[in-house]
Amino acid sequence: xxxxxxxxxxxxxxxxxxxxxxxxxxxxxxxxxxxxxxxxxxxxxxxxxxxxxxxxxxxxxxxxxxxxxxxxxxxxxxxxxxxxxxxxxxxxxxxxxxxxxxxxxxxxxxxxxxxxxxxxxxxxxxxxxxxxxxxxxxxxxxxxxxxxxxxxxxxxxxxxxxxxxxxxxxxxxxxxxxxxxxxxxxxxxxxxxxxxxxxxxxxxxxxxxxxxxxxxxxxxxxxxxxxxxxxxxxxxxxxxxxxxxxxxxxxxxxxxxxxxxxxxxxxxxxxxxxxxxxxxxxxxxxxxxxxxxxxxxxxxxxxxxxxxxxxxxxxxxxxxxxxxxxxxxxxxxxxxxxxxxxxxxxxxxxxxxxxxxxxxxxxxxxxxxxxxxxxxxxxxxxxxxxxxxxxxxxxxxxxxxxxxxxxxxxxxxxxxxxxxxxxxxxxxxxxxxxxxxxxxxxxxxxxxxxxxxxxxxxxxxxxxxxxxxxxxxxxxxxxxxxxxxxxxxxxxxxxxxxxxxxxxxxxxxxxxxxxxxxxxxxxxxxxxxxxxxxxxxxxxxxxxxxxxxxxxxxxxxxxxxxxxxxxxxxxxxxxxxxxxxxxxxxxxxxxxxxxxxxxxxxxxxxxxxxxxxxxxxxxxxxxxxxxxxxxxxxxxxxxxxxxxxxxxxxxxxxxxx
Numbered sequence: 153x154x155x156x157x158x159x160x161x162x163x164x165x166x167x168x169x170x171x172x173x174x175x176x177x178x179x180x181x182x183x184x185x186x187x188x189x190x191x192x193x194x195x196x197x198x199x200x201x202x203x204x205x206x207x208x209x210x211x212x213x214x215x216x217x218x219x220x221x222x223x224x225x226x227x228x229x230x231x232x233x234x235x236x237x238x239x240x241x242x243x244x245x246x247x248x249x250x251x252x253x254x255x256x257x258x259x260x261x262x263x264x265x266x267x268x269x270x271x272x273x274x275x276x277x278x279x280x281x282x283x284x285x286x287x288x289x290x291x292x293x294x295x296x297x298x299x300x301x302x303x304x305x306x307x308x309x310x311x312x313x314x315x316x317x318x319x320x321x322x323x324x325x326x327x328x329x330x331x332x333x334x335x336x337x338x339x340x341x342x343x344x345x346x347x348x349x350x351x352x353x354x355x356x357x358x359x360x361x362x363x364x365x366x367x368x369x370x371x372x373x374x375x376x377x378x379x380x381x382x383x384x385x386x387x388x389x390x391x392x393x394x395x396x397x398x399x400x401x402x403x404x405x406x407x408x409x410x411x412x413x414x415x416x417x418x419x420x421x422x423x424x425x426x427x428x429x430x431x432x433x434x435x436x437x438x439x440x441x442x443x444x445x446x447x448x449x450x451x452x453x454x455x456x457x458x459x460x461x462x463x464x465x466x467x468x469x470x471x472x473x474x475x476x477x478x479x480x481x482x483x484x485x486x487x488x489x490x491x492x493x494x495x496x497x498x499x500x501x502x503x504x505x506x507x508x509x510x511x512x513x514x515x516x517x518x519x520x521x522x523x524x525x526x527x528x529x530x531x532x533x534x535x536x537x538x539x540x541x542x543x544x545x546x547x548x549x550x551x552x553x554x555x556x557x558x559x560x561x562x563x564x565x566x567x568x569x570x571x572x573x574x575x576x577x578x579x580x581x582x583x584x585x586x587x588x589x590x591x592x593x594x595x596x597x598x599x600x601x602x603x604x605x606x607x608x609x610x611x612x613x614x615x616x617x618x619x620x621x622x623x624x625x626x627x628x629x630x631x632x633x634x635x636x637x638x639x640x641x642x643x644x645x646x647x648x649x650x651x652x653x654x655x656x657x658x659x660x661x662x663x664x665x666x667x668x669x670x671x672x673x674x675x676x677x678x679x680x681x682x683x684x685x686x687x688x689x690x691x692x693x694x695x696x697x698x699x700x701x702x703x704x705x706x707x708x709x710x711x712x713x714x715x716x717x718x719x720x721x722x723x724x725x726x727x728x729x730x731x732x733x734x735x736x737x738x739x740x741x742x743x744x745x746x747x748x749x750x751x752x753x754x755x756x757x758x759x760x761x762x763x764x765x766x767x768x769x770x771x772x773x774x775x776x777x778x779x780x781x782x783x784x785x786x787x788x789x790x791x792x793x794x795x796x797x798x799x800x801x802x803x804x805x806x807x808x809x
Contacts, residue, residue: 153374153375154197154198155370157388159384160198163195169184170199173347174199176439180345181325181344182327182328182346183342184328185329185332185348186332186349190351193329196329199327203240203282203283206237207238208238209221209233213278214273240281241278242285245285247286247288251299255309256271256272258316280322285327290336304344307321326344343462346458395440396439402439403444404446411448412451415459416430420463430454581611586613587612625663626724627723629667630691631696660719661677664702665691670733674691696732696733697733699730704735706752707748721758723757724759727764727774730771746776759784761774761781761784762774763775
C-alpha cells in the first residue's frame with residue numbers, strides 16, 4: 153500500500169510538477185533530482201493512486217485508445233469489443249530489465265501452438281497512455297536509454313528481431329528520480345524530460361517533525377491512515393479531472409508567447425523543445441489553478457521548471473535560473489503585472505566530500521611543527537586555469553602497460569563483446585553461457601515443426617555488446633612545491649578539463665590529493681565528476697610533499713578493484729616527483745617513493761606521469777618516478793591547463809594492448 157499523495161508534507165515544487173504531468177501528458181514528464189531520503193519515490197508512487205482513469209478495451213495488452221486500435225492488437229479487433237474505465241497505467245522500469253522485456257519479444261506460446269510469429273508486449277506497451285517510472289534513472293544502462301529516446305521521439309515502439317517487424321503506439325509520461333551524487337544523465341536524455349525539480353530535505357524543524365509523525369502513523373496502521381486521507385485524495389483527483397477538462401480552453405496572450413521565445417533566447421537555451429514545453433507548462437499551470445488565461449507569473453514558474461536543465465552550456469555550470477534575469481525579462485511583458493519575487497531557496501548542506509579544509513588553515517603537522525622549512529609556502533586556494541581545446545600533444549615514452557587480467561581492453565568508449573549490455577544477435581553454440589531461448593526454440597521448430605524435438609544442435613548463445621569506460625584515478629600534488637601560482641593554476645585547470653571529458657564519456661573518477669603530512673582520497677570511485685570538480689576548485693595548496701603516502705593509497709585503491717570490471721583503469725600522476733614526508737614510522741621519503749612505484753608496476757595499469765617541475769634547475773625526480781612505474785613520462789616546458797589536458801586525453805584515447 154503506497155503512502156497517500158495528499159499526505160505529503162511540504163515539497164510543493166515536487167508535487168506541483170507531478171500534478172502538471174498528470175494534467176498534461178504531452179509535457180514530456182519530469183525528472184526529480186535530489187539527495188536520498190527526500191520523498192521523491194514516495195511522491196511518484198503516491199501519484200499513481202490519484203491519476204484519472206482511462207477508457208480501454210478489456211484485455212487489451214497495448215492500452216489502445218478506443219477507436220484507434222493497434223494493428224497487432226487482438227482484443228481491440230474483436231467484433232464485440234467494448235470499453236470500460238480502468239486505472240491509468242503505472243509501470244516501473246527496473247534498472248536490470250533486458251531490452252526484450254522493455255520492447256517486447258517473440259511470443260513462444262504463439263509460435264509453438266499456432267506456428268505463427270507474434271509479439272509478446274513489453275513494458276513500453278504496458279505504459280502506453282500512462283506513466284513509465286524509472287527510479288535512479290541516471291544509472292539506467294545506455295542500451296535502454298537508446299530505446300527510450302527512440303520511443304520518446306516517435307511515440308511508437310518498434311521491434312525488429314527474431315524475424316519480427318512490428319510497431320505499436322508507446323506514448324507515456326516519463327518520470328525519473330535520481331541522486332546527482334551517482335552521476336548525470338546524457339544530454340539527449342535529459343532534454344527529453346519536460347520538467348525538472350531539484351528536491352531538498354526540508355530545513356524547518358516543525359515540517360520535519362510532521363513528516364516523521366505522519367510516516368510513523370502510516371507504518372503503524374496503513375489502512376486507517378489511508379482512510380483518514382481519503383477525502384484529501386478525492387479532492388486531488390477532482391482537481392486533476394477539472395484541470396484536464398479546462399486545459400483545451402486556456403488561452404495565452406500573444407505578448408507572453410513572444411516573451412517565452414525571448415526568455416529561451418536570453419537565457420541561452422538552444423533546444424527549441426524548451427519553447428514548446430514552456431508554452432505547454434504555462435497553459436497547464438493556469439488550468440491547474442482553475443483559470444482560462446495565462447499570466448506572467450505562470451510563465452515565470454514554467455520557466456523555472458522547464459529551462460533549468462536546458463541552459464547548462466558546460467557540464468559544471470551552476471544549475472538553476474538567474475532570478476534577476478527572469479524578473480527583468482518578465483517586466484517587458486505587455487499588459488501583465490510583474491510577478492512577485494520568488495522566495496529565497498532553503499540552504500542545503502554541502503557535500504562532505506566537496507568541503508575541503510578551509511583556505512589558509514594549516515594541516516596538523518604544520519601546526520605542530522613551527523620549525524618547518526622556510527621554502528614551504530603556506531596553504532592557499534588558487535583558481536583553476538581555463539583548458540581550451542588544442543591539438544593533442546605527442547607523448548614520448550615507453551609503451552603503455554598492460555591492464556590487469558580480466559579487465560577491459562580496447563579504445564576508450566569502444567563497443568566490445570561483454571557479459572552485460574545490448575543483446576544484438578544469437579549464434580549457434582552447443583554449450584552456451586547465456587541461452588538465447590527464442591532463437592533456440594525457433595531453430596527447433598524450423599527443423600522439425602511436427603514434433604519440435606529440441607537437441608543440442610539447436611542451442612544458441614546470446615551475443616551482447618557494451619561500451620567500455622575508463623576508471624580514471626587522478627593523483628594530484630597539492631603541496632608547497634606545487635604552490636607557485638602559475639603551476640597550480642594550470643594543474644587545476646587541466647584536471648577540470650579532464651573531468652569535463654570524463655563527464656561526457658560517463659567515466660568513473662577517483663581523486664587522491666597529497667599535501668601536509670598525508671594524502672587523502674578526495675573522492676572515492678564515482679561517476680559524479682561534479683563532486684570532484686567542486687572539491688578540486690576549493691582544494692588548498694601548501695605544506696610538505698607526502699608522495700609515498702599518495703602512491704600507497706593509489707596502490708590500495710587499484711588493488712582492491714572495487715570499480716566495475718568493464719572499465720579500463722588509467723592512473724594519472726601530476727607531480728614534480730619531489731618527496732619530503734616519509735610514511736608513518738619514518739624512513740627516507742625518496743627511497744619509499746621508488747619502492748612503492750616498483751610495487752605499483754606489477755599491477756600493469758596504464759600510467760602517465762606529468763612532470764610539473766618548470767624550474768631552471770631540474771632534478772629529474774618525476775622522470776625517475778615514471779621509470780620506476782613503467783609509465784609514460786611527459787616533461788612540460790610550456791606548462792598550461794591546455795597542454796596538460798591534451799596530454800592526458802592523448803594517452804586516454806590510445807588503445808590498450
